Amino acid sequence: xxxxxxxxxxxxxxxxxxxxxxxxxxxxxxxxxxxxxxxxxxxxxxxxxxxxxxxxxxxxxxxxxxxxxxxxxxxxxxxxxxxxxxxxxxxxxxxxxxxxxxxxxxxxxxxxxxxxxxxxxxxxxxxxxxxxxxxxxxxxxxxxxxxxxxxxxxxxxxxxxxxxxxxxxxxxxxxxxxxxxxxxxxxxxxxxxxxxxxxxxxxxxxxxxxxxxxxxxxxxxxxxxxxxxxxxxxxxxxxxxxxxxxxxxxxxxxxxxxxxxxxxxxxxxxxxxxxxxxxxx
Ligand code: AMP
Ligand code: ZN
Ligand code: FE
Ligand code: FE
Numbered sequence: 241x242x243x244x245x246x247x248x249x250x251x252x253x254x255x256x257x258x259x260x261x262x263x264x265x266x267x268x269x270x271x272x273x274x275x276x277x278x279x280x281x282x283x284x285x286x287x288x289x290x291x292x293x294x295x296x297x298x299x300x301x302x303x304x305x306x307x308x309x310x311x312x313x314x315x316x317x318x319x320x321x322x323x324x325x326x327x328x329x330x331x332x333x334x335x336x337x338x339x340x341x342x343x344x345x346x347x348x349x350x351x352x353x354x355x356x357x358x359x360x361x362x363x364x365x366x367x368x369x370x371x372x373x374x375x376x377x378x379x380x381x382x383x384x385x386x387x388x389x390x391x392x393x394x395x396x397x398x399x400x401x402x403x404x405x406x407x408x409x410x411x412x413x414x415x416x417x418x419x420x421x422x423x424x425x426x427x428x429x430x431x432x433x434x435x436x437x438x439x440x441x442x443x444x445x446x447x448x449x450x451x452x453x454x455x456x457x458x459x460x461x462x463x464x465x466x467x468x469x470x471x472x473x474x475x476x477x478x479x480x481x482x483x484x485x486x487x488x489x490x491x492x493x494x495x496x497x498x499x500x501x502x503x504x505x506x507x508x509x510x511x512x513x514x515x516x517x518x519x520x521x
Contacts, residue, residue, distance in 0.1 A: 241390065243272060244272075244273070244277045244498050244500070244501050244502050244508040245272065245273055245274045245275060245504070245507065246273065246274070246339040246340075246482075246483075246502050246504075246506070247268065247275075247276050247277075247280050247483045247484050247486070247497050247498050247500070247502070248275075248276070248279070248302070248304065248321070248430070248481045248482060248502075248510070249271050249277070249304075249306070249319065249455065249458070249482070249483025249484060249485045249486075250264060250276055250277065250279060250304075250483060250484065250486050250493070250497055251278075251279065251281070251306075251485070251486065251487045252264050252278055252280055252286040252290070252370030252371075252487075253369055253370070253371065254278075254280040254283045254285050254286030254369075254372070255280035255281035255282065255283055255286075255306075255313065255371050255372045256281065256374045256375075256376040256377065256487060257266075257280070257333075257486070257488050258356065258402055258487060258488025259488045259489070260289070261278060261287075261289040261290035261293060262289060262292075262293040263301050263384060264278070264290065264486075264488075264497065265290050265294045265297055265301065265434065266274075266293065266297065267489060267496070267497050268299050268451060268497045268498065269294075269297040269298060269299050269425070270357070270365065271372065271422070271496065271498040272498065273299060273497060274298060274299060274300060275299070275300045275302070275507060275511075276290075276294075276299060276300070276301055276425040277301070277302040277303070277304035277319075277321055277397055277483070278301060278302035278303075278304050279305055279306040279319055279483070280304075280371060280372065281304065281306050281307075281308055281370045281372050281374060282305070282306075282307060282308060282334050282337040282338055282511045283284055283305070283334060283339060283371040283372045284296055284303065284304075284305050284325060284330070284331070284334065285306070285370060285371060286371065287301065287303045287325060288325065289342050289521065301339045302321055302322055302514070303321065303322055303323055303324075303325055303416060304319065304320065304321050304327065305319070305320045305323075305330075305421075306318070306320075306335065307319075307320065307333075307334070307337070307411075307420070307421075308337070308411055309411045309412055309413055309414040309416070310408075310410070310411045310412070310413065311413060311442070311458040313416055314413040314436065314437060315409075316430075316436065316442055317404075317430075317431035317432065318414055318418060318421065318428055318429070318430060318431060319428070319429040319430075319431045319455060319481060320420075320421035320424070320426045320427070320512040320516060321426055321429065321481070322424055322425070322426050322427050322430075322518060323357060323421065323424040323426030323429040324424065324425060326384050327424035327425070327426075329420055329423055329424060330420050330421070330423075330426075333412070333420045334415055336349060337372070337412075337509075338371075338372045338373075338500040340409060340410040340411065340424035340453075340500060341372055341373050341374065341409060341488065342365070342373060343410070343505045344407050344408070344409050344410060345361065345364060345373055345378060346361060346494075347407040347474055348375075348378060348399060348405050348406070348407045349361055349364070349403040351404065351407065352382075352405045352412070354406055355398070355404060357382065357385070357387045357405075358385075359378070359381045360381075361383055363384070364369040364377050364378050364380075364381045365377075366372060367380050367381055371401075374431070375395070375399050376386075376391065378393035378394070379391035379395060379399060381388060382394040382398060382399070387416050388509040404431040406444040414442065414445070415446060415449040417435060418446050418449040418450050418451050419449055419450065422449075422450035422452075422517075425472055425517060425518060425520070426479075426517060427453060427473045427479070427510075427513055427514055428446075428450060428452050428453070429451075429452060429454060429455050429479070429481040430442065430443065430446065430450055430451060430452075430453070430454050430459075431451035431455050432458040432459065432460055432461065432485070432493060433456075433462055433469055433472075434460060434461040434462075434465035434466075435454065435456055435458075435467065439469075440472070440473070440506075443472060443476065447476060451478065452478060452479050452513060452517070453473070453478050453480055453481050453510075453513065454472060454473045454478050454479075454480060454481070455468050455469075455480075455481045455482055455483070456470050456473060456480045456481070456482055457470035457480075457481070457483065457500050457501070457506070458481020458483070458485060458500065458504050459484060459485055459495045459500055460485075460501060471485075473495075478489075478509060479508065479513045480506050480510070481506075482499055482500055482502045483500060483502075484496065484498060484500045486499065
């Protein structure tokens, strides 16, 4: 089994991950990773602290983000890499998505109240800390209030996609996320395409907007799905990315950094793609 040195899909406390950027980088270093990307949902403020931690630990940290977008009833996630951290359009777009997350949270809290399960918005935002707020933080608040025994039960009974207090997030369409990432000089990769109902439809839709790569390696992909995505990438002359999508070691059903095996050739090709985009090609 070759040693995996790269993980391009990782979450921190700047979205719904359990580890701070510094903790995540220490974990990555301990697991032998030398190149990672921090890809929080709709937030890029965890990157600098991760880079600072990585500097002394021999872990290179690439700027990353996972933008959650909507296409009809389906959620499409786009990964962005290697953009400058001060890209104004990207910062503005992400700020709008984070605001929409708070508005959606308020609506879910209103529903919970009618169900006799009030929680405080301020408490959920406190649990979210810096960065973007999501349902996992609301689930934590519901556990804390004693309405459910676990976050799992919170999703099952109250806030899961088919539960009574669920309200969908408002986002923009996936092509806008691709355009934002590309205009900012970054690489745009379609996250976990194997989780989409019809990946080919989405790939074809995003190609003219500048989609650069497919995330072929992901814990939710079977080896057959990974193989199919590698074929699609070759067919459409797209790059390949991959990562563990870790939200922290010890998270229920979660994966650890470096848990997904990624060939060194993928790392090399990805770095070459980043360089081309950074050079404005
Ligand atoms: P949001 O972006 O606010 O809709 O929250 C989505 C996040 O909630 C996902 O990234 C998962 O981490 C988590 N999640 C979604 N469904 C479940 C579930 N059934 N059980 C536990 N966590 C879930
Ligand atoms: Zn997440
Ligand atoms: Fe995702
Ligand atoms: Fe993710």
